[in-house]
Amino acid sequence: MSILVIGSVAFDSVETPFGKVEDILGGSATYFSTSASFFTDVNLVAVVGEDFPDDHLDFLRSRNIDLSGLQTMPGETFRWKGRYGYDLNEAQTLETHLNVFESFRPELPENYRDAEYVFLANIDPELQLEVLKQVKNPQLVACDTMNFWIEGKRDALLKTLPHVDILIINDAEARQLADEPNVIKAARKILTFGPKTLVVKRGEYGALMVSEHAVFSAPAYPLESVFDPTGAGDTFAGGFIGYLASTRNQSEACLRQAIVFGSVMASFTVEDFSLNRLRLLNSSEIEERFRTFKLLTHFDDL
Amino acid sequence: MSILVIGSVAFDSVETPFGKVEDILGGSATYFSTSASFFTDVNLVAVVGEDFPDDHLDFLRSRNIDLSGLQTMPGETFRWKGRYGYDLNEAQTLETHLNVFESFRPELPENYRDAEYVFLANIDPELQLEVLKQVKNPQLVACDTMNFWIEGKRDALLKTLPHVDILIINDAEARQLADEPNVIKAARKILTFGPKTLVVKRGEYGALMVSEHAVFSAPAYPLESVFDPTGAGDTFAGGFIGYLASTRNQSEACLRQAIVFGSVMASFTVEDFSLNRLRLLNSSEIEERFRTFKLLTHFDDL
Numbered sequence: 001m002s003i004l005v006i007g008s009v010a011f012d013s014v015e016t017p018f019g020k021v022e023d024i025l026g027g028s029a030t031y032f033s034t035s036a037s038f039f040t041d042v043n044l045v046a047v048v049g050e051d052f053p054d055d056h057l058d059f060l061r062s063r064n065i066d067l068s069g070l071q072t073m074p075g076e077t078f079r080w081k082g083r084y085g086y087d088l089n090e091a092q093t094l095e096t097h098l099n100v101f102e103s104f105r106p107e108l109p110e111n112y113r114d115a116e117y118v119f120l121a122n123i124d125p126e127l128q129l130e131v132l133k134q135v136k137n138p139q140l141v142a143c144d145t146m147n148f149w150i151e152g153k154r155d156a157l158l159k160t161l162p163h164v165d166i167l168i169i170n171d172a173e174a175r176q177l178a179d180e181p182n183v184i185k186a187a188r189k190i191l192t193f194g195p196k197t198l199v200v201k202r203g204e205y206g207a208l209m210v211s212e213h214a215v216f217s218a219p220a221y222p223l224e225s226v227f228d229p230t231g232a233g234d235t236f237a238g239g240f241i242g243y244l245a246s247t248r249n250q251s252e253a254c255l256r257q258a259i260v261f262g263s264v265m266a267s268f269t270v271e272d273f274s275l276n277r278l279r280l281l282n283s284s285e286i287e288e289r290f291r292t293f294k295l296l297t298h299f300d301d302l
Numbered sequence: 303m304s305i306l307v308i309g310s311v312a313f314d315s316v317e318t319p320f321g322k323v324e325d326i327l328g329g330s331a332t333y334f335s336t337s338a339s340f341f342t343d344v345n346l347v348a349v350v351g352e353d354f355p356d357d358h359l360d361f362l363r364s365r366n367i368d369l370s371g372l373q374t375m376p377g378e379t380f381r382w383k384g385r386y387g388y389d390l391n392e393a394q395t396l397e398t399h400l401n402v403f404e405s406f407r408p409e410l411p412e413n414y415r416d417a418e419y420v421f422l423a424n425i426d427p428e429l430q431l432e433v434l435k436q437v438k439n440p441q442l443v444a445c446d447t448m449n450f451w452i453e454g455k456r457d458a459l460l461k462t463l464p465h466v467d468i469l470i471i472n473d474a475e476a477r478q479l480a481d482e483p484n485v486i487k488a489a490r491k492i493l494t495f496g497p498k499t500l501v502v503k504r505g506e507y508g509a510l511m512v513s514e515h516a517v518f519s520a521p522a523y524p525l526e527s528v529f530d531p532t533g534a535g536d537t538f539a540g541g542f543i544g545y546l547a548s549t550r551n552q553s554e555a556c557l558r559q560a561i562v563f564g565s566v567m568a569s570f571t572v573e574d575f576s577l578n579r580l581r582l583l584n585s586s587e588i589e590e591r592f593r594t595f596k597l598l599t600h601f602d603d604l
Contacts, residue, residue: 086483181388183506184524204485205507208524217598219519222486222510256601290604296519297599299558302592 001245002041002066004112005032006131007121007234008101009046009056009070013081014273016088016228024274025056026080028121028144031231034278035238035265036119037063038286039246043112045069045131047104049077059279068109073100088226089203108134117245119237120164122146125157132163140250142166142241143195144233150176162194168237170201184210199240199259201233209259214252218259219297221267221289228273232266235278239265264289303547304343304368306414307334308433309423309536310403311348311358311372315383316575318390318530326576327358328382330423330446333533336580337540337567338421339365340588341548345414347371347433349406351379361581370411375402390528391505410436419547421539422466424448427459434465442552444468444543445497446535452478464496470539472503486512501542501561503535511561516554520561521599523569523591530575534568537580541567566591 012026033042043066050072060067081095106127116139120128128143143164149157150173157177161167167190171183177193178186187198187210200208204226206219240262247254264286271277314328335344345368352374362369383397408429418441422430430445445466451459452475459479463469469492473485479495480488489500489512502510506528508521542564549556566588573579 088483181390182526182528184526188526202507205504206519206521208521210524215524215598216601217508217521217524218601219508219510219521222512222517222519224484224486224490226484253602257604260601287604294601294603296517297601299518299520299562299596299599300555301596302559302589 001116001248002043003036003117003119003241003245004043004045004108004115004135005029005036005119005121006045006106006128007032007119007123008078009044009048009052010078010080012230012274013079013095014228014230015083017084017086018227019273021273023079025059026230026274027078028123028234030060031234031269031275032119032121032238032241033060033065034063034275035235035269036242036245037065037238038265038281038283039239039242039261042066042242043069043115045106045108045112047071047073047100047106049073049075049100052077059275069106069112071104073104075100082230084229088229091230106131116140117241118142119241120144120160121234121237122149125149125153125160129156129160129163132160140165140241140244142168142237144168144237145173145177147173147176158193164195166197166199167195168199168201168233168240170203170233174198174200183208184215197255201236203229203232207236207259207263209255211252216252216256216259218256218263218293220263221293222296223267223270226270229270230273231275232270235269236262236266239263260290260293261286264293303418303550304345305338305419305421305543305547306345306347306410306417306437307331307338307421307423308347308408308430309334309421309425310380311346311350311354312380312382314532314576315381315397316530316532317385319386319388320529321575323575325381327361328532328576329380330425330536332362333536333571333577334421334423334540334543335362335367336365336577337537337571338544338547339367339540340567340583340585341541341544341563344368345371345417347408347410347414349373349375349402351375351377351402354379361577371408371414373406375406377402384532386531390531393532408433408436418442419543420444421543422446422462423536423539424451427451427455427462431458431462431465434462442467442543442546444470444539446470446539447475447479449475449478460495466497468499468501469497470501470503470535470542472505472535476500476502485510486517499557503538505531505534509538509561509565511557513554518554518558518561520558520565520595522565523595524598525569525572528572531572532575533577534572537571538564538568541565562592562595563588566595
């Protein structure tokens with residue numbers, strides 16, 4: 001089962017306490033697709049400028065990612081520049097240049113319109129809805145967003161959310177969206193906005209999945225060296241939705257395993273800059289780390 | 303198997319967004335003892351002033367806590383005043399009056415000196431060591447500390463730690479003690495200071511237990527209303543050590559269950575001011591919440 005993803009393909013410049021890189025491959029759709037590609041096929045919708053190099057395209061194609069929805073437009077590719085301090089929990093954005101993304105109006109290729117699994121990465125909620133309207137009969141729609149849209153395009157976001165099955169956002173975003181400091185109360189409120197399931201990403205503390213009848217708490221992998229957290233959230237979403245699409249099952253049990261696969265994938269991404277770690281990853285490493293998550297959380301019944 | 307605890311018995315004045323109370327029963331030894339008393343007998347070592355009311359003593363006795371090590375001295379009982387904001391994660395200390403605690407030199411009653419399980423609550427590390435020297439042959443020594451001692455009495459703390467089996471501190475304290483921002487690396491370093499096991503309390507994110515060969519991650523209970531976090535850490539330690547003492551077993555499996563019992567007990571304490579929730583608690587509620595923790599974290603193997 002293939003997944004349709006709309007998001008950014010970008011150049012990132014990143015500074016962490018451990019190093020500094022410029023104009024490396026990044027973007028929400030890039031991280032999501034690469035991560036999901038370990039589980040299923042991916043159809044990517046995004047835009048790049050004429051400066052985007054062929055070897056990045058070749059890498060995405062090598063992961064079996066369909067690029068027929070990736071437009072190339074005159075101008076420069078989206079660029080983001082950020083810096084992390086020692087706690088690595090939050091990026092300080094230094095520069096954002098939307099470039100070709102500014103005038104991007106996604107038009108889905110015909111073969112994308114039958115998509116059953118859709119991931120709307122963190123872009124303007126109006127664009128998210130525009131894309132969704134072009135998909136004939138989606139079975140599962142997942143969506144990310146951020147403080148910028150929660151503040152600046154709240155109405156548009158609240159129009160998009162009723163079409164979303166699973167919202168995947170971080171702690172602070174959940175609290176802000178619900179205007180409620182308690183994350184569980186915030187989750188309950190967000191479920192009234194449309195999504196059936198809320199996944200709260202908590203960085204080094206893992207993830208929380210809340211639906212009407214269940215709460216699931218998954219830890220993050222206890223890494224001794226987090227090198228660069230950029231892309232961790234989109235990689236998480238890629239593993240999560242990728243696994244769900246591969247099983248074609250949305251039971252609570254599958255959703256929980258999917259959360260763990262998301263956490264597994266994110267734990268690899270943060271071990272190096274850009275997609276460097278994912279480039280070297282294989283499926284036995286993924287399964288091994290899944291088992292380590294089981295050991296990490298297991299305790300005996302009474 | 304009974305536990306010896308040394309710590310504070312105090313009057314707390316607390317302000318949270320949900321209410322305000324003055325001179326209510328508090329103190330590390332109070333929370334620890336009450337929590338542990340659901341699992342085993344407790345011998346308490348502490349000091350109070352002449353202003354300490356009999357009904358508080360009666361409550362502690364009603365929990366089968368041995369008070370022969372509780373001294374009453376001329377003067378006033380230790381008082382703490384603090385305030386929490388909406389995130390409830392960190393208390394802002396407004397006032398601390400050590401009062402009778404200032405000149406407290408603990409002298410263990412004879413019947414306490416055979417203690418096999420010892421909890422050194424968060425007090426001056428010199429006092430912790432002084433108490434420990436009076437215990438003949440302790441089988442398990444657990445210890446708490448805080449930023450104040452890590453900064454101000456680091457040498458004394460580093461002299462106490464080689465006698466400690468399990469150190470129970472929070473995230474920020476672990477990072478500060480090890481001078482290392484990554485919590486797993488910090489844990490590895492702290493294990494070289496003496497303790498065989500480090501338990502890192504992470505508030506609403508749960509707890510992490512690190513020993514040489516294993517890492518265990520437990521979530522916090524996803525409460526919709528946290529009323530007052532005061533005493534949560536000591537209540538956690540009480541459930542943790544209380545359960546361990548009741549089983550007389552220190553296997554990894556028991557340590558993990560003990561962490562969950564600690565989390566269970568803490569989740570009750572924060573539901574009300576002071577020890578109000580623990581006063582009403584019964585063991586079937588404890589077991590029921592343990593099972594809910596299991597449901598909260600369970601996912602299927604591959």
